[in-house]
Amino acid sequence: MAGRAATAVIRAPASTRAFDDAQRYAPARTPVVLVGETGTGKSYLAEYLHRLGPRRDAAFVDVTAAEITESLGAAQLFGYERGAFTGAFARTPGLFAQADGGTLLLDDLHLMALSVQGHLLRALSRGVYRPLGAARDYPLRCRLVVAMHERPDVLMARGVLLADLRYRLGRCVIRLVPLRERREEIGPFAEDFLRRCPRETGVPGPTRFAADVVPALERAPWPGNLRDLEAAIGRAYLHAQHEREVRLVHFDEQVLAGAIGAAFRRHRDPAENRRAVELALRLSEGSHAEAARLLCVNRHTIRSYAAPAPEPPR
Numbered sequence: 594m595a596g597r598a599a600t601a602v603i604r605a606p607a608s609t610r611a612f613d614d615a616q617r618y619a620p621a622r623t624p625v626v627l628v629g630e631t632g633t634g635k636s637y638l639a640e641y642l643h644r645l646g647p648r649r650d651a652a653f654v655d656v657t658a659a660e661i662t663e664s665l666g667a668a669q670l671f672g673y674e675r676g677a678f679t680g681a682f683a684r685t686p687g688l689f690a691q692a693d694g695g696t697l698l699l700d701d702l703h704l705m706a707l708s709v710q711g712h713l714l715r716a717l718s719r720g721v722y723r724p725l726g727a728a729r730d731y732p733l734r735c736r737l738v739v740a741m742h743e744r745p746d747v748l749m750a751r752g753v754l755l756a757d758l759r760y761r762l763g764r765c766v767i768r769l770v771p772l773r774e775r776r777e778e779i780g781p782f783a784e785d786f787l788r789r790c791p792r793e794t795g796v797p798g799p800t801r802f803a804a805d806v807v808p809a810l811e812r813a814p815w816p817g818n819l820r821d822l823e824a825a826i827g828r829a830y831l832h833a834q835h836e837r838e839v840r841l842v843h844f845d846e847q848v849l850a851g852a853i854g855a856a857f858r859r860h861r862d863p864a865e866n867r868r869a870v871e872l873a874l875r876l877s878e879g880s881h882a883e884a885a886r887l888l889c890v891n892r893h894t895i896r897s898y899a900a901p902a903p904e905p906p907r
């Protein structure tokens with residue numbers, strides 16, 4: 594997963610602020626809310642919080658809230674005793690017990706049913722929980738971290754987050770910005786993902802990118818953020834496994850179109866736009882029509898940039 598990349602690649606000011614906040618919050622018992630789009634690295638930041646705090650030697654339990662069903666939510670969170678309900682053949686610990694003394698990450702909290710959120714709220718408010726069928730309460734000793742793709746107040750207004758839970762979780766909120774707002778990190782992340790490809794794919798392959806790859810990757814939109822980038826690197830690596838380096842031709846057309854199209858639209862410098870056109874023509878094997886489609890322009894524009902640049906006056 595993208596979040597496992599080393600903190601050394603964190604370069605953008607917004608990313609630095611997020612990790613600085615994590616360092617401030619790590620020693621506390623207070624629940625932490627991580628807000629960010631899919632693939633921005635929320636799971637990694639939760640692990641970072643866990644490793645920095647006093648719970649580093651205990652368990653880190655990561656679960657998506659959608660896995661916690663409305664009918665069995667209390668049992669999944671708190672566990673149950675043998676005979677607590679039909680089919681309860683043995684005592685089974687819940688998520689709070691599995692993460693006892695450590696950290697429990699509930700990802701996509703807004704996907705948890707409101708009734709289950711109510712169980713969670715009561716446990717947080719009281720500081721104890723009771724497994725189904727148990728005769729006594731147990732102290733809540735894990736650090737709770739929750740992740741969501743929008744701010745808690747927005748989710749509360751949409752009716753998918755309990756108001757009282759939103760207020761209970763409102764003290765420590767960290768926002769992770771999307772990759773399009775921290776493009777200076779795309780290159781280091783891409784290099785890190787490429788280094789891990791041999792181990793994660795099980796096949797040998799190139800260990801470097803061609804010179805024009807990272808600049809192109811930095812221009813692509815990456816709607817899935819780091820997760821999207823990691824997947825694209827993995828696919829390109831497999832396509833390039835018998836070659837010395839990963840080149841642009843090894844990437845999906847969708848990635849390439851976004852990269853060079855964004856480059857052409859962003860740059861007003863004719864020399865930069867000429868380079869984007871030249872790249873589009875290389876990718877389209879000289880077809881003006883295909884290059885125009887990649888850049889979202891007409892063929893006349895391609896012809897004008899593809900023509901030799903006029904010589905400066907002597």
